[in-house]
């Protein structure tokens with residue numbers, strides 16, 4: 001079978017894929033249809049928290065699959081309750097709404113912010129401040145939230161009421177919230193699609209202070225950096241703040257579609273019956289998978305993420321052809337002298353899968369990738385950058 005040709009024929013042409021068809025994986029190793037093995041440092045774009053076919057996760061998922069796969073949200077189920085309880089215990093948040101993706105988790109966050117502000121201060125309090133170069137999803141509202149013109153093209157009119165400010169520009173942020181009736185501020189503490197760029201601590205703290213002063217919601221988009229990837233459970237935990245809303249997805253369920261919007265004390269009672277919903281949201285199989293992942297994201301595991309992060313940084317910092325390394329934990333961006341596409345292709349030839357973020361090479365390996373396997377892969381990246 002010519003899988004690439006069939007894909008071109010039958011699938012919407014939305015992705016420029018690498019010329020590899022992956023058929024089987026185990027941990028951080030994955031094989032293509034010709035039997036070639038790769039070390040995977042792409043992690044399904046930060047989704048495969050513990051790599052491929054992790055046995056503990058597979059057992060949690062299949063156990064649930066053989067009990068109840070879906071019920072509708074008209075009935076109580078157990079996995080979503082256990083997962084929400086654990087998420088709240090680990091974050092100090094008070095309520096959780098489950099959906100199926102990052103975009104939906106952000107849609108919910110935006111709805112919560114608007115409902116909170118409009119009930120308290122009136123209909124005109126609708127504005128959401130987001131950052132230039134952000135990424136929040138592909139629905140029309142989360143596209144509007146995304147502060148990159150390129151994504152908006154051909155899809156206007158988008159949802160109204162979004163303001164964009166430059167990352168790390170505190171006075172621009174103050175100006176935006178002081179001149180508009182706002183409902184919230186939405187930001188990724190590490191811009192992922194924007195090029196793996198961590199925000200400055202002062203800026204994030206200023207956003208938290210402003211949100212508190214104005215009684216609007218500070219929303220952390222933790223879709224990519226969340227769920228242990230940063231070396232803490234959530235990325236905001238590096239910044240000494242407590243957001244009012246946290247949205248997450250990607251790595252949450254280790255490879256199954258699950259989004260979550262965590263709502264803190266301030267807005268915990270905003271959502272009421274009928275105000276939001278999702279047919280698949282809180283799916284028992286996805287939640288059972290997520291619960292098994294979350295239980296394993298303990299201090300030892302998170303320390304291991306930091307250790308692996310150092311291993312990558314030490315292996316690449318100052319290496320020939322490497323300009324800089326940015327990011328947190330195991331979400332790293334490498335600025336290379338050669339175009340990143342060349343480095344990515346050279347790595348793939350040598351059996352290492354990496355992806356890009358803007359002009360950088362991006363690494364999002366499984367959080368438990370064996371250190372020896374990671375070291376060997378870093379050596380391959382070094383060679384690819386130097387050649």
Ligand SMILES: *Cc1c(COP(=O)(O)O)cnc(C)c1O
Pocket residue numbers: 100101102103104106135136137138188192193221222223224249250
């Ligand atoms: C991937 C991503 C999204 C969108 O998630 P989907 O599951 O693709 O809808 C939103 N925000 C951030 C920060 C992301 O990285």
